[in-house]
Amino acid sequence: MAKPLNIIVCGSLVPDPLQTLEPVQTPQGPGLKNEQMLPSVLDPWAACALYEAANLAKQRAGSKVTLVALGPKAKLQQLMMTVAQKAPFQLVAVNAPAGGFTDARETAAELAKAIQAIPGLDLSATLLFGGCASASRDAGVTLQFVAETLGISEFFMGVDELKLADDDSFTVLERIEGGQYLSSTCAGFPAAIGWATGNLPEPPNNPQTGMMNMRGIMPALMKAPVANVGVGGIAYEKTEVPSAKRATVVKKDMAVDDIAKEIVEWIKG
Amino acid sequence: MDQGLRKHDMKIAAFTIDGNGTFAQDVPAFAAALAAAEADIILVPGTSRARRSLPAAALRAGAAIDTNVVAVAIDGEKATVQRWAYRQRILTTFSRAARPWVIVTDPALFPEICAKLGVAPAPIPPGPSAETRTTVNGVVAAGTGGESTIKPDSPLLFVAGAGWTKKQADGATHLDEAAATITGFLAKSGASLGSSKSLVDMPEAAKAFSFMSHMNQVGQTGATPRHAKGLSTCCHGEEPHVVGWRFVNDRRAVNLDANCGWAQGKADVLYVADAFAVMKKVNELLA
Numbered sequence: 349m350a351k352p353l354n355i356i357v358c359g360s361l362v363p364d365p366l367q368t369l370e371p372v373q374t375p376q377g378p379g380l381k382n383e384q385m386l387p388s389v390l391d392p393w394a395a396c397a398l399y400e401a402a403n404l405a406k407q408r409a410g411s412k413v414t415l416v417a418l419g420p421k422a423k424l425q426q427l428m429m430t431v432a433q434k435a436p437f438q439l440v441a442v443n444a445p446a447g448g449f450t451d452a453r454e455t456a457a458e459l460a461k462a463i464q465a466i467p468g469l470d471l472s473a474t475l476l477f478g479g480c481a482s483a484s485r486d487a488g489v490t491l492q493f494v495a496e497t498l499g500i501s502e503f504f505m506g507v508d509e510l511k512l513a514d515d516d517s518f519t520v521l522e523r524i525e526g527g528q529y530l531s532s533t534c535a536g537f538p539a540a541i542g543w544a545t546g547n548l549p550e551p552p553n554n555p556q557t558g559m560m561n562m563r564g565i566m567p568a569l570m571k572a573p574v575a576n577v578g579v580g581g582i583a584y585e586k587t588e589v590p591s592a593k594r595a596t597v598v599k600k601d602m603a604v605d606d607i608a609k610e611i612v613e614w615i616k617g
Numbered sequence: 618m619d620q621g622l623r624k625h626d627m628k629i630a631a632f633t634i635d636g637n638g639t640f641a642q643d644v645p646a647f648a649a650a651l652a653a654a655e656a657d658i659i660l661v662p663g664t665s666r667a668r669r670s671l672p673a674a675a676l677r678a679g680a681a682i683d684t685n686v687v688a689v690a691i692d693g694e695k696a697t698v699q700r701w702a703y704r705q706r707i708l709t710t711f712s713r714a715a716r717p718w719v720i721v722t723d724p725a726l727f728p729e730i731c732a733k734l735g736v737a738p739a740p741i742p743p744g745p746s747a748e749t750r751t752t753v754n755g756v757v758a759a760g761t762g763g764e765s766t767i768k769p770d771s772p773l774l775f776v777a778g779a780g781w782t783k784k785q786a787d788g789a790t791h792l793d794e795a796a797a798t799i800t801g802f803l804a805k806s807g808a809s810l811g812s813s814k815s816l817v818d819m820p821e822a823a824k825a826f827s828f829m830s831h832m833n834q835v836g837q838t839g840a841t842p843r844h845a846k847g848l849s850t851c852c853h854g855e856e857p858h859v860v861g862w863r864f865v866n867d868r869r870a871v872n873l874d875a876n877c878g879w880a881q882g883k884a885d886v887l888y889v890a891d892a893f894a895v896m897k898k899v900n901e902l903l904a
Binding site: 363366369371392393449485486489493496505506508519523525527529533534535539549581583587589590594596597599600605607612615 | 639672684703754758820833838894901
């Protein structure tokens with residue numbers, strides 16, 4: 349019989365993608381204007397990782413999903429009000445700045461420390477999940493740093509599919525160049541997976557799951573250790589939003605034939 | 618940033634990393650190559666293999682690493698790079714004192730950056746063999762439609778939005794007709810197919826548009842392709858999608874909504890029209 353799964357998902361918050369972002373200088377380095385006030389969402393690729401983890405856990409009774417999130421405690425608490433309703437998980441929180449300007453190596457070191465401190469963790473029987481990159485720093489390096497620090501030697505990047513066999517071997521599809529996948533089979537755990545979008549839709553909110561999760565989330569937030577995460581060795585010279593506004597020409601009431609002709613000329617031109 | 622090379626005493630190396638590999642085998646090999654290079658700056662293009670294994674290799678080799686770099690300038694002892702944060706929304710310019718510094722560039726910009734810095738790239742040397750529990754099975758195409766619809770080298774990006782699945786004037790959806798129009802255009806124009814998130818997330822689209830998958834998605838949680846021109850159809854041009862168009866300079870859109878996102882300074886030209894009719898006519902003209 350297949351053993352229960354232990355899946356650790358690394359994921360944190362990012363500003364809601366619909367928000368306008370304006371860089372500002374702070375005493376700690378670059379930041380975002382009104383950063384504390386910006387609505388946050390769970391990092392989209394990390395969210396995919398969480399949903400895939402929950403889906404896998406559902407397939408094996410007794411499985412456990414742990415979300416390890418590094419971010420400002422108050423904002424994490426706010427975020428958990430919605431994320432907790434999506435899937436059953438336990439939270440391990442680290443109270444530290446999270447954003448696009450902090451150093452990935454410092455973030456990864458704190459995440460690895462938090463994972464190693466999980467009581468009773470058997471790393472050899474663990475799957476480590478996360479997004480293939482964040483929507484803030486967008487570096488795509490943090491999960492590899494965590495895997496390397498934890499001694500996990502099997503890692504897959506940009507994964508859209510993971511098929512797990514009863515003997516814990518699994519086959520993954522990783523995104524590679526030219527719209528193709530690299531198919532690989534791993535003989536078992538431990539392994540780390542940097543998820544792309546996967547194939548699952550966002551789960552609907554389930555208030556019962558939310559209430560059950562919040563019983564563990566609130567104490568986890570209360571005891572979240574404070575970590576010093578900053579810009580590390582990066583010396584920022586400039587952070588800017590280049591002007592991207594175009595003078596759009598809106599063409600109404602043009603005949604379909606004329607539009608088609610103009611588009612063809614534009615393509616060929 | 619004034620990209621290029623001024624007088625300096627730095628040793629710069631550049632490696633290409635192609636093909637496929639496994640993390641367990643590539644990390645020790647790449648770490649050994651980074652150490653053996655004895656360079657201050659090491660340039661590498663961000664191929665899928667490099668992005669998978671190079672960060673851990675850099676950590677193992679005690680090197681700093683930055684990815685998705687779009688410009689590099691070297692002046693004396695100082696190296697400065699540019700990269701985007703927040704998914705192509707904020708452009709950052711920074712330097713690091715740490716050496717060696719592995720700079721992973723956008724793959725499309727790697728030859729240009731190497732040429733400006735006067736570095737000739739070489740394939741990364743193979744390293745010592747290492748044990749792995751992973752077996753590479755091979756490369757498979759995304760989607761079930763046979764030939765890949767993603768063509769990074771095409772000058773044209775064609776984006777299909779969720780509007781292709783909506784009810785038309787007769788009150789019915791026309792998914793087969795939409796699929797034929799889209800694939801017909803791709804075949805005739807040689808364009809690369811992109812999609813909005815809302816379309817690839819639709820179960821009905823997954824069935825009818827088998828030539829498309831999440832790999833085609835452009836935007837916040839998708840790709841940021843580099844094509845000279847982009848044509849968007851049946852897509853509202855919302856910000857999370859349009860951030861993926863950052864490097865597409867010449868943009869046109871066809872949409873029924875004259876107030877859609879494309880009209881708000883995100884496209885050069887917006888045609889307010891029915892994309893079904895327009896693209897059918899375009900296909901006729903391209904025939």
